[in-house]
Amino acid sequence: MDFGFRPDSFPSKALPRHSTSCDKNVDTLIVGTGIAGSALAFELEKRNASYIVCTEQDTALANTSSISFGHCRIPKQNELEETIRKSVLHLGDNEDRVRFIYSNAGSVKDFFSELGIRYKKRSFGIIPSGKERGGAKILRALQKNISAIETSAHLVHLSESNSVFRAIFRRKGTHFKVRAKKVVLATGGYAGHFAHTPAFRNHNLKIFEMVQLLGGLVVNNHCVFLHPFAFNRGREILTGNKVKLGQFVDNEGNLVFRKRTRHMLENNCYHECFDRLLAESNARRKQGHGIIFAFGNQAIPIMPAAHYTSGGIRTDQFGRVFGCNNLFAVGECAADGKRNGGRLPGYPFTAAIVQGKVLGERLSKK
Numbered sequence: 260m261d262f263g264f265r266p267d268s269f270p271s272k273a274l275p276r277h278s279t280s281c282d283k284n285v286d287t288l289i290v291g292t293g294i295a296g297s298a299l300a301f302e303l304e305k306r307n308a309s310y311i312v313c314t315e316q317d318t319a320l321a322n323t324s325s326i327s328f329g330h331c332r333i334p335k336q337n338e339l340e341e342t343i344r345k346s347v348l349h350l351g352d353n354e355d356r357v358r359f360i361y362s363n364a365g366s367v368k369d370f371f372s373e374l375g376i377r378y379k380k381r382s383f384g385i386i387p388s389g390k391e392r393g394g395a396k397i398l399r400a401l402q403k404n405i406s407a408i409e410t411s412a413h414l415v416h417l418s419e420s421n422s423v424f425r426a427i428f429r430r431k432g433t434h435f436k437v438r439a440k441k442v443v444l445a446t447g448g449y450a451g452h453f454a455h456t457p458a459f460r461n462h463n464l465k466i467f468e469m470v471q472l473l474g475g476l477v478v479n480n481h482c483v484f485l486h487p488f489a490f491n492r493g494r495e496i497l498t499g500n501k502v503k504l505g506q507f508v509d510n511e512g513n514l515v516f517r518k519r520t521r522h523m524l525e526n527n528c529y530h531e532c533f534d535r536l537l538a539e540s541n542a543r544r545k546q547g548h549g550i551i552f553a554f555g556n557q558a559i560p561i562m563p564a565a566h567y568t569s570g571g572i573r574t575d576q577f578g579r580v581f582g583c584n585n586l587f588a589v590g591e592c593a594a595d596g597k598r599n600g601g602r603l604p605g606y607p608f609t610a611a612i613v614q615g616k617v618l619g620e621r622l623s624k625k
């Protein structure tokens with residue numbers, strides 16, 4: 260597919276990691292160092308492309324991607340159509356996009372091998388092995404290979420004129436500019452307890468305004484997906500087999516969920532009934548109860564937490580923002596799905612890795 264990029268007149272070498280806050284010219288500017296931004300930067304770095312990747316945080320590891328498990332969904336060949344059907348019909352996702360992502364999901368294994376990340380199989384895909392959080396492990400491995408990271412760089416303005424983008428970043432009371440032919444927004448959604456979430460959408464709302472001013476579309480901004488079983492202030496969630504090993508009880512030790520719901524929990528089908536889990540546990544909360552997960556001799560207080568957002572910037576499957584030439588949005592800032600049902604678990608990491616590979620290839624072409 261022709262992306263319509265014109266020959267590069269910008270410097271072809273990546274900027275040094277610890278460059279000062281002076282203005283910069285690059286071919287591709289990436290905003291965000293989560294899985295979406297880092298996976299793409301890694302691909303550009305490998306191709307010796309001219310790029311820079313910025314984060315408003317003091318460290319490139321401070322984002323939602325680092326606190327996630329890094330579980331990547333890879334449908335088996337005989338599950339592919341069913342996975343796509345579920346994503347489209349049940350969750351309202353875009354068929355072209357999910358077909359593209361899941362058909363190429365096998366490349367996630369190559370990506371892990373390339374980075375030397377050992378992984379194990381899980382119910383719907385693969386997850387990094389070892390004690391460290393999967394998301395942090397992947398990001399650390401990626402960022403070791405990325406030389407052009409700018410930290411403490413908060414994007415505050417983005418405009419375009421004569422096919423050149425001009426981005427203004429605020430850094431600790433000063434500002435610097437980046438001129439780029441292509442801009443990739445990888446600014447995330449929101450997840451976890453707001454106070455602990457670097458990618459809290461307040462920031463992103465400004466990003467959305469910038470996109471709209473450039474002629475792009477932002478849709479379904481209200482679609483926030485709540486996970487019913489968060490703890491440790493939303494930094495962690497109960498997942499997988501653990502959920503069926505304990506009981507959810509209220510302050511007085513009464514079982515919280517109805518029999519049918521408990522049956523789904525016991526069968527590890529809790530992702531299919533989040534709405535019901537939230538409704539039943541919130542009914543109990545309204546009566547003044549807390550919800551506790553009793554597991555062996557542990558009692559973990561559970562709260563719903565924002566897990567991810569389905570709405571955001573309208574793009575095609577390659578991340579191209581509709582209506583804006585050479586502007587891209589990848590990862591959670593892009594809209595995928597249109598209902599509160601959200602995405603299938605493990606989709607975000609797979610999507611970021613697959614899109615990173617394809618976009619890296621395309622954006623590095625002169």
Ligand SMILES: Cc1cc2nc3c(=O)[nH]c(=O)nc-3n(C[C@H](O)[C@H](O)[C@H](O)COP(=O)(O)OP(=O)(O)OC[C@H]3O[C@@H](n4cnc5c(N)ncnc54)[C@H](O)[C@@H]3O)c2cc1C
Nearest residue numbers: 291292293294295315324327328330414446447590591608
């Ligand atoms: C507890 C938990 C577990 C999860 N487990 C999984 C899992 O196992 N598998 C899976 O696929 N998904 C999982 N998810 C979802 C997944 O983590 C997210 O969808 C994904 O990390 C989003 O990645 P991202 O790169 O789009 O955004 P983020 O990781 O949120 O990164 C956004 C980046 O943009 C930067 N940024 C934002 N605004 C600006 C600005 N104005 N200027 C400069 N920089 C800016 C931020 O600093 C940050 O670097 C989990 C989520 C949670 C909360």
